[in-house]
Amino acid sequence: MPNTSTNPNLVEDANNTTDTYEAHDRHDSRFNILGSVRTIHGERILSFIVVAELPGGIRGTLRGGEFFTAMMAHFGNAVDVIHAEWSDNDPKLMTNLDAFNAATATGDTLEVAATKTPTGKYALRIKYTRVQIDRALPVGATGRYNDVSIFFRR
Numbered sequence: 001m002p003n004t005s006t007n008p009n010l011v012e013d014a015n016n017t018t019d020t021y022e023a024h025d026r027h028d029s030r031f032n033i034l035g036s037v038r039t040i041h042g043e044r045i046l047s048f049i050v051v052a053e054l055p056g057g058i059r060g061t062l063r064g065g066e067f068f069t070a071m072m073a074h075f076g077n078a079v080d081v082i083h084a085e086w087s088d089n090d091p092k093l094m095t096n097l098d099a100f101n102a103a104t105a106t107g108d109t110l111e112v113a114a115t116k117t118p119t120g121k122y123a124l125r126i127k128y129t130r131v132q133i134d135r136a137l138p139v140g141a142t143g144r145y146n147d148v149s150i151f152f153r154r
Contacts (some may be wrong), residue, residue, distance in 0.1 A: 105143030
């Protein structure tokens with residue numbers, strides 16, 4: 001597939017389909033995005049993993065938002081729900097969970113905290129404004145959640 005991004009450092013996988021998207025940073029493939037859409041109960045649900053920063057603050061030439069924008073351009077209007085899952089299992093994937101925990105630690109509700117994460121901000125920008133908390137574990141662990149699942153809907 002052609003590069004739909006304005007950033008020449010984004011390399012999209014030639015095997016992307018209507019239900020899958022993969023891209024990486026031209027200069028360092030450790031920085032990448034992998035997304036897939038599945039249909040459940042008539043809703044097309046997007047799940048994705050993006051790595052735009054490594055532990056220690058190491059960054060590639062692309063930001064998470066650039067990866068996300070390119071992925072959403074690929075899928076177009078074929079996404080009803082953005083599903084975000086964050087856990088402390090992988091140090092490369094802590095950015096959203098850290099932001100979520102920081103927001104809950106200052107008193108934000110789970111729903112408001114979700115919108116203060118990078119994924120939440122990206123979702124809000126493209127009008128996925130209805131936030132549903134699927135799980136936040138351990139229950140009541142304000143500022144210390146280690147397993148979170150959230151749905152963003154239009």
